[in-house]
Amino acid sequence: MSAVAERLGAALEMDKVESHLHPEGSFDVADHEVPTGREEIWRFTPLKRLKGLHQEASLAGTSYAPAFDAPEGVRIEQVEGDALKGVSGLVPWDRISARAFAEAKSTLAVTIPAETELDRPVFVTLKGTGTDEATATHAVIRAEKFSQAVVVIRFEGSMILADNVEVVVEDGAKLTVISIDDWADDAVHVGHRHIRVGRDAEFKHVDITIGGDVVRHDTTAEYSGPGGSVEMLGLYFADAGQHIEHRLFVDHTAPKTKSHVVYKGALQGEKAHTVWIGNVLIRKVAEGIETYEENRNLVLTDGCHADSVPNLEIETGEIAGAGHASATARFDDEHLFYLRSRGISEKEAQRLVVHGFFDDLIRKIGVPELQEQLAATVEAELAKNVLKELV
Amino acid sequence: MSTLEIKDLKVQVNTEDGPKEILKGVTLTIKDGETHAIMGPNGSGKSTLAYSIAGHPRYEITGGTVTLDGEDVLEMSVDERARAGLFLAMQYPVEVPGVSVSNFLRTAKTAISGEAPKLRTWVKDVNSALDLMNLDSTFSSRSVNEGFSGGEKKRHEIAQLDLLDPKVAILDETDSGLDIDALKVVSEGVNRFRERDNKGVLLITHYTRILRYIKPDYVHVFVDGKVADEGGPELADELEANGYEKYLTAAV
Structure with a gap:
């Protein structure tokens, strides 16, 4: 563990909070019991449709084809082994994340060098080519100090995917990551994103979810220094039978940080189901922060179901502002x-x-x-x- | 040639205490080229008349008829009524988030005339209609009524009246909440519409102020869901001097 990570770990240790919002993570798959569906973090998810990702299903599949289109200056490499895993401070907080972490053979690393300002987005496309065997992947997107970039990750085709995407936004950098789940109807995607935002850094996450049978995204952002800001925008459209779940956790681990979360979804067709969990924790140390989260669902037909749960835990009153809103309605x-x-x-x-x-x-x-x-x-x-x- | 004919119209709304009758038999005929003012105290049913003619789902018609050139308006859906030539300028125009004024106007014009307007002339028409209402051209990229001032909302309604060019316009307290300058701009807009051939106007107002700028041919006094008195423009002057007092005591 690097010195920085150790210091960060020590700081978080002192500030331990007992709450279901942030279960203690573990790299050891055995520490994460097979969920039954009654657990708080699994109760909305149709486990039966996860193709065993949460149990023992093999994750050795390689049924996908990656494609890249990046402007000059960006480094894209496939790094074998575990060297890059965990650089954002990710400690798997559920069983699927831990399994994917352990079984991904390599890490896709996208690095924007320090002080580089990209004039067009980096495109990473992951096309699934089959659902015979589930696949585990790991990716690290790093925006080095004072760099500015937009990275678009597009998921398409058919596959069963469990992935961890780590994002490191170094001090003063501005990074937008746009994730588009445009899967075929039979795809299953359980994704974990862990973002660490540096001092005075700006991170924008755009999460678009259109296709797939079951898509569950679990996204956590935390701050490694004061002054960082996070904007999370989500757009989803659930059709008949589709399950789209977004679980967000903004962990205000540093003072003077900001977070702004807006997710909007539409539902149509029998048994279209969406879930939005918006968790925010304001730690004692996080004085002067500002947070707002909002989820709006538009129900277009009968037979749909939208769950929307904002949670706000506040351990200091010395903040600039905190609020949330949730609304689910017809026309x-x-x-x-x-x-x-x-x-x-x-x-x-x-x-x-x-x-x-x-x-x-x-x-x-x-x-x-x-x-x-x-x-x-x-x-x-x-x-x-x-x-x-x-x- | 267009005639809006309202005969013995009875309307109720559902309240917590059960259905409440608001219009108790309204009869009124607006022929083309005519401007009728409906005046009355708060709660007399003026707005109910406007929304009932436009087809708002909150109002339940329990009796009577409304026809436009002989066609049964009450049988039509809200949008069919508009396509038939009715226009309601609302007292409280609704904010529609994310829908731009330009997109809204083009969609409405296309729906009413049955074909998309020619792009080049349309942009010119829109800019001119907005300009006449003292609304600058950035206005068309804003969301419909969202964040508009009270005056902007009303001027936007009259710009629509100009562009959509209905047969009969119902103006529901378009003058309320306007300062004198905005009132003049709005009145000029309505007068330009009246100068076109075969247009009818039903002007609903609480105050006589707007009648100094828009001269009605007929004035109807509305009290307790009915027309209590009718006359020419001189009736407005009398109301200005004496108010609704005598009608209210008569109604009790």
């Missing part, structure tokens, strides 16, 4: 009435409202080409249900 009748009173048909009015619901979030992504793609994706999703009779 607002007044919105539709206003639009329809101008001659716009009911379907078309619904279409406008759904686009509007997502648009202010999409506009914040800051990558124009992706914003256009996403608007088109929303349109394609709408075509499955709301607009079916329009076409």
Whole structure:
């Protein structure tokens, strides 16, 4: 363990908090019992559809093809062995994370060198090529000091994936990571993201979840110095039978840090299920911090189910601000009435409202080409249900 | 040629204490080229009349008829009514997050005229309509009514009236909450609409102030869900001098 990690570990040790929000992690798979579904962190997840990821299923699969497109200056390498694992301070906090951590044979490392400002995004595409055997992967994205970059990770095709993605945003760096789960209908993805944000660093996470049978993302951000900020934006669209789960944990481990979380989702079709858990912990040391988290769900048809649970734990009152909001609703009748009173048909009015619901979030992504793609994706999703009779 | 004909209209709303009758038999005919003012105290049912004609789901029609050029308006959906030529300028225009004014206007125009407007002339038309309402061109990229001031919301309603060009416009307390400058701008907009051929206007107001700028042909006094008195523009002057007092005591 490096000296920095030791100091960080010692600091966190002193500040230990007893709470289900942050179970003690362990690298040893045996320390994580096979979940039964009654545990707080598993109670929303359809374990039966995880293809044994949470049990003993082999993770030796290699049924995927990675592709890269990066501007000059970015280092992309596949590092064999365990050397890079855990650099963000990740200690697996559930069984699937621990299994993936132990079994991933190598680490995909994307490094933006110090003081490098990229003029276009780095694209990493992971295309699944089969669901015969589950796959474990590990990735580390590191933005070195004062660098600025956007990294887009796109998941597509069919596979059963358990992965750990570690992100290190060094002091003064600005990093955006855009994760797009655009899987085929039969994919299963249980992903863990652990982010460490340095002093005065800015991290933006954009989490887009469209495809897959079961997608569960467990994302934790913590700070290694004061002044860091985290923005997390999420957009998801669950269709009939789909389970999309986002579990977020912002651990305010340093003073004067900021976090802002906005996740918006739409649900359509029988047994479409979404889960959003937004956990925030403000530790004693984290004076002067500011946090806000928000989840909004738009239920487009009957038969959908949205769970939304914001949790805020505060150990110091010396903060600039803390708040959260959660709302799950159908179309607002007044919105539709206003639009329809101008001659716009009911379907078309619904279409406008759904686009509007997502648009202010999409506009914040800051990558124009992706914003256009996403608007088109929303349109394609709408075509499955709301607009079916329009076409 | 267009005529909005309201006959013995009865409307109720559901409240916690059960259904409550708001309109108790309203009869009113607006022929083309005519401007009718409906005046009345708070709670007399003026806005209910406006929203009932537009088809708001909160209001349940329990009797009577509304026709536009002989077509049964009450049988139409909200959007069909608008496409048939009715327009309601709302007292409290609704905020629709994330939907830009330009997208909204283009979608509405396309729905009403049955085809997408020609791009080049349309942009010009929109800018001119906004400009006439003292709304600058950045306005069209904002979300519909979101963060608009009270005056901006009303001016946006009248810009829509200009662009969507209905047969009959119902203006529900468009004058409320406007300062004198905004009131003039809005009134000029309504007057430009009236100058077009075959347009009817139903102007609902609490105050006589707006009638100095928009001269009605007929004035109807609304009390307790019914028309209590009718007359020419001189009736507005009388109301300005004496208020609604005599109608209220008569109603009790």
